Amino acid sequence: MHSEASQVASETMQSTANRPETDSRPIHWEAPADARYQDILYHQAEHIAKITINRPEVRNAFRPQTVRELIDAFHRAHMDPEIGVIILTGAGELAFCSGGDQRIRGHEGYKDEAGVEHLNVLELQRQIRTLPKPVVAMIAGYAIGGGHVLHLICDLTIAADNARFGQTGPRVGSFDAGFGAGLMARTVGLKKAKEIWFLCRQYDAQEALDMGLVNTVVPLAELEAVTVDWCRQMNRLSPTALRVLKSAFNADTDGLAGIQELAGNATALFYTTEEGQEGRNAFLEKRAPDFGRFPRRP
């Protein structure tokens, strides 16, 4: 029979084993020479990529070029086998992102250098959802309008205590009736999502936490350390498990495209098995496949 003290000790050991200690070692970001952009920054270290919207003079509002660069940077992190987790953030302490740059909004979208109008942030949203690595939004200051939807799309959100969240669409003559509405409702519930869009209020970090819009709130000074710690924790886990789980979380929301994503992971895993390879080998060796040796599992 356990004494009370040994029982407490064993429970403590168990809970410590389940909750890794915070790893607050400093991280030494490097900026690869071939990843230089105008509107964003790209850094990497310890299997983590950090992508920063770098337009603090407009609270990190995006223009078509910003979005093009973000798409390129996310593609880079997606394809880099050294990268396991991606952080999306904004430069400075005042804003994560304030959405589309209203100064260059035209009649049909946001004007690029050639005068062509885009809503290309929608492409970026799909990219962040479908790339098979966790994406963490690291938020200081405002996440507003299209910037608010960007953090919503990310898999996790870590907010500093100065963060503020909200939609402005109906006030500035815009709306995101795609993930901006549907995913918002799935995240915070239908009534709250309608409140966010219909009243265009701002919410502080604690309110965002209370409604399930963010995962945690930390002091501003600890924002990057905590975010990096979460990324380090994810990087210690099975990349395949995280990959399949991410697609599973998308599957019902994204309909057949979501099932396709999840199913693609099943196919990729099947290709790694002897059973999957027997079919290919038989074809290449011009013989009938022998699937008889593989178990019919219950």
Ligand SMILES: CC(C)(COP(=O)(O)OP(=O)(O)OC[C@H]1O[C@@H](n2cnc3c(N)ncnc32)[C@H](O)[C@@H]1OP(=O)(O)O)[C@@H](O)C(=O)NCCC(=O)NCCSC(=O)c1cc(O)c2ccccc2c1O
């Ligand atoms: C974000 C704020 C709440 C910050 O307020 P604060 O008081 O801290 O700062 P200022 O207001 O003084 O701003 C400083 C400086 O930045 C400029 N600025 C800020 N945001 C933007 C912006 N989005 N575009 C352009 N410029 C911006 C501001 O003018 C100041 O410049 P000065 O020269 O005067 O110093 C507050 O700034 C704010 O509310 N900003 C606007 C937020 C907003 O309405 N965003 C657009 C929403 S619509 C959208 O994002 C959107 C984009 C898409 O691509 C879509 C695609 C498809 C469907 C829907 C989309 C969509 O809705």
